[in-house]
Amino acid sequence: MISRDKAPTAQETFMQMAQAAGLRGRLLVTVGMLILVRLGIFLPVPGIDRARFAEAISGNNSIFGLLDIFSGRGLSTLGVFALGILPYINASIIIQLLTAAIPSLENLQKNDGEAGRRKISQITRYVSVGWAVIQSVAFSALFLQQFALNPGPLFVAETAIALTAGSMFVMWASELITERGIGNGASLLIFVNIVASLPKSLGDTIDLVQVGGREIVGRVIVLVLVFIATIIGIVFVQEGMRRIPIISARRQVGRRVLAEQRSFLPLRLNQGGVMPIIFAAAILSLPLLIANFTKNAELANIVNTYLSPSGSGSWVYALVYMISIIFFSYFYSSLILNPIDVAQNLKKMGSSIPGIRPGKATSEYIERVSNRLTLLGAIFLGLVAIIPTAVERALGVPTFQGLGATSLLILVGVAIDTARQIQTYVISQRYEGMVKQ
Secondary structure (H helix, E strand, O other): OOOOOOOOOHHHHHHHHHHOHHHHHHHHHHHHHHHHHHHHHOOEOOOEOHHHHHHHHOOOHHHHHHHHHHOOOHHHHOEOOOOOOHHHHHHHHHHHHHHHHOHHHHHHHHHOHHHHHHHHHHHHHHHHHHHHHHHHHHHHHHOHHHHEOOOOHHHHHHHHHHHHHHHHHHHHHHHHHHHHOOOOHHHHHHHHHHHHHHHHHHHHHHHHHHHHOHHHHHHHHHHHHHHHHHHHHHHHHHHOEEEEEEEEOOEEEOOEEEOOEEEEEEEEOOOOOOHHHHHHHHHHHHHHHHHHHHOOHHHHHHHHHHOOOOOOOHHHHHHHHHHHHHHHHHHHHHHHOOHHHHHHHHHHOOEEOOOOOOOHHHHHHHHHHHHHHHHHHHHHHHHHHHHHHHHHHHHOOHHHOOOOHHHHHHHHHHHHHHHHHHHHHHHHHHHHHHHHO
16 A cells, blocks of 8 residues: 555655556647657758858857757747747746736736636737747848848748747647646746756767866766756755644634644745746846947947957856846746735734734735845856856856756756656545555
């Protein structure tokens, strides 16, 4: 007999994945859609001189590196799915920000239940379409047209339609995975795209070792050890939380008097996950994009010197990056956790924090604890974002460029969340078996 409180073992998990029809079906849907999206990346966008395009982006990794990783090398290969899931993610971020600012959207999310969430999802899809059109037109007109075999308005229109349609298909696939598969579809697509870029990085590293000899071998070993230590730190911080004790008051139900119940309020050390790093990277990439499109030599020189991780003034870039991550960590934490709402809900349920008066004092205490946790989590995110890149540059091993803090955070976070969801299905199968018995 398996204890219902015991976490499922690996053997039990794999047995359920093979035998349970519901879980097996969800896994097949997930794997099938991921394979389909990966194949779409290699469907080429027509009408482009690919040799000139590959030569142009070979030295432009500062702009395309992170976006190319997220699209599974879709930008560098110029496939139909080049934009990937990025427009949908951008639209989700925009809707999250607007939900906190617009009362009607906040009311839909909090008070209208499932119907409200469906309405917000529909709005997010419309915003995704608009954002994909803007990105595809800008990408086609401002950048791809110089590599077109027949440049002009017709080329821009055809390319924009192809990229927009590909992005919408990827969005549909991600939602299908979320509803009928395992895990969060958008996160899994980014996860697979990052994993797909690992063989190329490993192959380039092996070639570098063969050419460089023992000295390069030592540098690569040091870099791998730094990556392993970073992953271990990410796991601890992602799982880390502060448990605030909560006591529920005695209640009388009929003639029975229910004793005090003790529970806890979990506050995660890293509330925002990878989002603060993505926001900060997006802000810092704007000067690079502006300098690239305006062709301003003086602006490009300033940006490449002070706002680039490979410039001579890279310490300025690291400082601005760290400050941006801390700012967006507090910003995103304020969107996720509202201490006033938490205090009011505790008061309605007749619960309280030991030694803290209900109401305003409780909200102030939760806000104070949350701010301290956010500061620790933000400093950790900043160090994780800077240290691997700095070590990579100091050691002179550029083959893992782009696979930095953001990629590691996404890989670890998505793996943990997906594993938890699979374990949840396995545990639910246990309860179904107990009911049948």
